Amino acid sequence: xxxxxxxxxxxxxxxxxxxxxxxxxxxxxxxxxxxxxxxxxxxxxxxxxxxxxxxxxxxxxxxxxxxxxxxxxxxxxxxxxxxxxxxxxxxxxxxxxxxxxxxxxxxxxxxx
Amino acid sequence: xxxxxxxxxxxxxxxxxxxxxxxxxxxxxxxxxxxxxxxxxxxxxxxxxxxxxxxxxxxxxxxxxxxxxxxxxxxxxxxxxxxxxxxxxxxxxxxxxxxxxxxxxxxxxxxx
DNA sequence: TCGCTATATATAGCGTTGCTACGTATTGGG
DNA sequence: CCCAATACGTAGCAACGCTATATATAGCGA
Numbered sequence: 001x002x003x004x005x006x007x008x009x010x011x012x013x014x015x016x017x018x019x020x021x022x023x024x025x026x027x028x029x030x031x032x033x034x035x036x037x038x039x040x041x042x043x044x045x046x047x048x049x050x051x052x053x054x055x056x057x058x059x060x061x062x063x064x065x066x067x068x069x070x071x072x073x074x075x076x077x078x079x080x081x082x083x084x085x086x087x088x089x090x091x092x093x094x095x096x097x098x099x100x101x102x103x104x105x106x107x108x109x110x111x112x
Numbered sequence: 113x114x115x116x117x118x119x120x121x122x123x124x125x126x127x128x129x130x131x132x133x134x135x136x137x138x139x140x141x142x143x144x145x146x147x148x149x150x151x152x153x154x155x156x157x158x159x160x161x162x163x164x165x166x167x168x169x170x171x172x173x174x175x176x177x178x179x180x181x182x183x184x185x186x187x188x189x190x191x192x193x194x195x196x197x198x199x200x201x202x203x204x205x206x207x208x209x210x211x212x213x214x215x216x217x218x219x220x221x222x223x224x
Numbered sequence: 225t226c227g228c229t230a231t232a233t234a235t236a237g238c239g240t241t242g243c244t245a246c247g248t249a250t251t252g253g254g
Numbered sequence: 255c256c257c258a259a260t261a262c263g264t265a266g267c268a269a270c271g272c273t274a275t276a277t278a279t280a281g282c283g284a
Binding site for chain 1: 113114116117118119120121124125128129131144147148151152200201203204206207208210211212213214215216
């Protein structure tokens with residue numbers, strides 16, 4: 001997976017990971033990795049700043065806790081975050097359809 | 113369509129537009145706009161630098177001509193460009209599948 | 225004739241974004 | 255005892271597409 005492919009689509013993935021319940025940052029990264037069979041394996045230097053950005057935007061809300069001696073910041077989706085997630089999904093559908101059309105996407109080279 | 117959504121996927125679209133035959137820059141922009149029903153309507157300040165980049169990379173080859181008093185730079189896909197297009201398509205398939213899965217969105221209808 | 229639009233190309237500067245590389249700290253296994 | 259995994263964080267960077275602006279011609283309507 002090319003590195004820059006994700007640009008502009010990361011927020012939606014993070015919000016989606018938090019939709020089914022609160023998670024801390026590291027768990028979000030693991031959940032995305034597991035859900036995609038390792039195809040989306042984000043570096044922590046990508047995850048944490050993105051979560052901070054989403055929190056600043058009011059789309060997620062975080063709270064500190066300590067589990068097994070390690071401090072954790074657990075995030076939950078806010079109402080605004082839920083609405084944003086719906087928007088991201090709709091935007092993705094439209095974007096993916098447009099690119100698939102324009103690309104004439106065939107996984108295999110034209111066999112003709 | 114969010115502006116930054118396209119990041120990292122523009123090259124493939126431009127290459128795809130040139131696959132069926134040489135076009136000049138303005139025609140590439142029009143072709144993409146027409147193919148997607150106006151959903152991908154690139155500003156010229158996006159198209160021309162991108163074409164220059166693809167030409168520098170050897171994926172397309174350009175030549176000047178004059179038609180109706182206006183100078184045109186017509187681009188054709190090189191062999192390397194054809195291979196790159198195949199790679200872009202494969203990469204798009206993988207990326208789109210991963211994002212669709214992680215986003216929990218319905219797979220887009222076609223190609224099932 | 226004048227102005228507007230479409231056609232056609234080009235570049236400088238900007239903002240956003242994800243990544244690399246690093247730093248801190250604890251737990252637990254080899 | 256070291257090292258991996260867990261868990262969080264930031265600084266700096268490079269890439270990319272967009273905005274704004276510039277140039278120039280053709281053709282149309284007022």
